[in-house]
Amino acid sequence: MKPWLWDLDTTIAALHSKQISSVELIHEIVSRIDKYDSGLSSYIWVNRDNAELKGREIDEARSKDIPLPPLAGVPICVKDLFDVSGMPSTYGGLHFRNHTPEQTSTAVKRLLQAGAVILGKTNLHEYAYGTTNENPHFGSARNPWNRGKISGGSSGGTSVAITSGLAFAGVGTDTGGSVRIPAALTGHVGLKPTYGLVSKFGVFPLASSLDHVGPMGKTVRDVALLLDVMAGYDPKDEGSVRSAQSSYLPKVIPSDRPLDGIRLGVPRQFFYEKCHVNVLQVVSHALHELERAGASLVEVDVPLIQEVPQNQGIVIASEALDAHRSFIQNMALYGEDVRRRLEGGRAVTGADLVSAYRFQRHFRNALQSVFQQHVDALVTPTTPLTATDIGQFKAHIKAQEVNVRAHLTRYTNPWNLSGLPALSLPCGSAVDGLPVGLQFVGPAFSEQKLLQLAAKAESILPWTAIAPEYR
Template sequence: MSELLFETIESVGSLIQKKIVSPVELTKLSLSRIKEYDPALTAFITVMEDEAINQARVLESEQQNGEIRGPLHGIPIAVKDLLQTEGVRTTGGSKIFQNWIPDEDATAVQRMKDAGAIIIGKANLHEFAMGATTENPHYGSAKNPWDITKTPGGSSGGSAVATATGMAFGSIGTDTAGSVRLPAAMCGTVGFKPTYGLVSRYGGFPFSWSLDHVGPMTRTVKDAAIMLEVMKGYDPKDHSSVKKNHSIYFKESLKGLKGITLGFYEPYMYSGIDTDVKRVIEQAFDQLKYLGAEIVPIDLPGINEALDGLKTIAQSEVVSFHDPLLIKHSDLYGDDLKFRFQFGRDISATDYINAQRTRKQFVQNTMKQMSGIDALIGPTNVQPPFEIGTMVPEQAISNMFTLGKTPLANILGFPALSVACGFTKSELPVGLQIIGKPFTDKKILEIGDCYEQSQQWVQALKLNRNYMRLSKS
C-alpha cells in the first residue's frame, strides 16, 4: 500500500472518488511514513497527527455519501510553517513563535482545506524564510533525500523533502527569490511560483511584500496545476491580490511544443554554472527542441541592476517587519539573520525608491524583449547543494544568487516553473526553469508538463533509496 504514496494527486484522487482508497487509510499511510523517515530528514516542525486523522474521518464520511469536493478530496498535503494554521502552532521556523497558535488559517491553507485536502503537518524551513539552505538552528536542518549530508535548498526545504519522499503528495510553499523553485530543483520535484497577485499571501509571515509569492510544490506538473486551481483567486485581505478568474487546470497534455518559442539569455543563465549541471540543462534544451519548441537568444537589458534592486527591496522590507521583534528578541535570531538585518538597516529610503523604479523599468523592458516569445528558459539551480554546515552567515545572504537563477522571476513578478530534468554524475537532481509572461500560468504549466511527460524523471523519486539506507544506519 505504501506505493500509493508516490502516485499522483490526480490518480489517487480518482481512487478516492471511486471508493477504492479511503482518506483515513491514506492519511495513516502518510503519517506512518513520516514516523519512519522524518527523524533522519527533519522535513517537519510539527506533525498534525490528530488533526489530520480528524479531517480524514470527516472527508471519508463525505466520500461514503458520494460527496466529493474535487481532486484534492482526502489528499495529505504539507504546509510550510510560515503560513498560519488555525489551532496549530505556526513558528515561522523561529524560536520567537515556537508556542504561537493562530486563530485562523492562511487563505491558501483554507482554500486547500475547503477543497478536501488534509493538512498533514507544518514543514521545516529556513528561519523566517530568509535563506536558501533550510539549515535551521532551532528545529534542525532539513536533509536532501538524495544525500542527507547536503542541504535540500530553501527556504521551503522541508516542503520539498516531504513531497520528494512520499510523506505528502504536495506542499504549499512561499517564494521571495526562489524559495519554492530552488528546493524543488534540488530535491527532484516540481515547484511553481505563480504570477504576483494570483495567490493570496494573507496569513503568512512576510519577508518582502513586493516580492513574496505562495505556490504549490508537487511531484508532477499536473498536480501543481490541480493545487494552483484551488489556491488562486482574489482575496480582499491581501492588498496585492488581483481579480483574475481564468482556469489553470488542464486535463489533456500537449502532444508537442511545435509553435512554442523559448527565449534564452545565456550571459545570465549560464553565469556561475557548474559544468555537470550545464550538461544536464543542455540535454533538457535538446529535448525541448525535439518536442518542437524553438529556442532563440534574447537580451535582458538592465538585469544586473534589477537583481541588485531585488536585494535592496527585500532586505529593507524585511527589516521593517522585524524591527519591533528585534527590540525584544534579538538574542533569539540565528546568526545569518542578524547579518541580513544589519545589511537592511544600511539601506536608505532613496536607495529603496530607486530600486523600485529600476524594477519597474526592467519589467517594461523585459515585456518588450519577450514580444513573440512564449517563455524564458534556463536552469533553476546552477550549482549542486552545499554540504550542511559549510556556509558562514556572511555568505548566506547571497546563497539564492549563487545556487540558482530563480530571483529573476521574482523581480519581474512573472510565473515560473521548476521541473526535474536530470541528475549530475553525483546523482543530485537538476531543475529546468520556465518563466512566462504575467498570467500565462496555465501555458507555462502545459509546456512543463509536455516536457515532463516525455522524460518521466519523476519516476526516480519512487526508486530513490539513498535516504532510506542512511536514515536506518
C-alpha cells in the same frame, strides 16, 4: 501498493473509487513520517489526531455518496509560514515558538475548502530568510537524495516531504526562489505564480513586494491542481489581483513532437554564466531533447539583468527589516545568519530603496520587449549548483569562488523582482547523482500556457520525484 509514489490524480482516483480510504492513506503517510523524518527534519509539527479525524469525516461522507470537493481526503503539507487556526505557527523562529493563530491564511483555507487534509507544518529557513533551510532551531531539512546535502530553501521542508513520500503535495512561499530552489535541488515541480495571483493573507511576510505563494508537487499537473484551488482575488491581501483564468489544468495530447511551434527564449547572458558544469551538462541535454520534440530555441537578451541582484538585495533587506520591526529588539533569539541579514538591512537608506523600486518598475517594463520577440517562454537552469553540503559556505565554478547562499538565487530572484510566473521542472540527474531543475518563465498571468508547456516538456523529460531510498 505504494501509495506514497502516487501523483495527485492517482490519489484522487484511488480515494474516489474506494480503493483506499483517507484514513488508511493518512495512517500510511504518518507511519512513514515516524519512520523517516527524524533523519530528514521535513516537519516541525505533525497534525496526527486532527488529520485522522478529518479523514474519518471525509470517508463517512464518501460512504454515503455525498458529493465531495476535488481534493477530498488528500494529505498535503504546509510550510510553517502559513497561519492555520488551531495549529502551531513558528515561522521557523523562536519568537513564535508558543504561537497558535486564531485565523487561517487564505491560501490554506481554500485548500481546506477543497477537502485537502493538512498533515502538518513543514520546516523552513528561519523566517524564510535564506536559501539552504539550515534552521538552527528545528534542524536542517536534509535532501532525500543525499542526507548530507541541503534541501534548498526557504521552503525546503515541503520539498523534502514530497520527495521522500511524506506528503502528496504541499504549499510554500517564494521571495527570491524559495519554492523553485528546493524543487530543483530535491527533484520535483515548483511554481511561483504571477505576483498577486495567490493571496498572501495570513502568511508571515519576508518582503511583501517580492513574496509569492506557490504550489509544490510531484508533477506539473499536481501544482496545477493546487493552483486551481488557491488562485483568486482576496480583498484581505492588498497585493491581490483579479485574473480571468478559471482553470490551469494542462492537457497533453500524445505526440512524437509535442513542442512543435513552441519558441523558447534562451538568455545565455547571465543565466548560463557562472553555472557549474554539472548543471550545464544536464540542462544542455534537456534543451537538445526539447529541440528534438519540436521546440525552436531563440537566443535572447534580458534587459537590465546585471543590475537585478543589487536592487533585489536592497528591497528584500529593507522590507524584511520592516517586517521584523516589532520584535527585532530580541536579536538574541535569531540564528546567526538571519540576524546578520536583518542587521544588514539597517544600512539601506531611503534613497537606496526609492532607487531600487524605480529600477523594479523599469525592469518590469523592459521585460515586455523580450516576450514581444514572439517567444512563448524563457528557459534557464533553475539554480547554478546542485545541492551543496550542509554547512558549506563556498563553492567553485570554473575556479571562481562563489557564496553558496547568495549564488543559489542568481537565476530565480529576477522573477520575484519582476513578478512574472516561473516554474522549476526536474530535467535529470547530474554526475554527482543529484537532481537538476529547468526553469520556465512566462509573461504575467500566463500560468495556463506555462503549465501546458511544462507538462509537454515533462512528457519528454521523464522523472520520478521520490528519491530512490524512499521509493
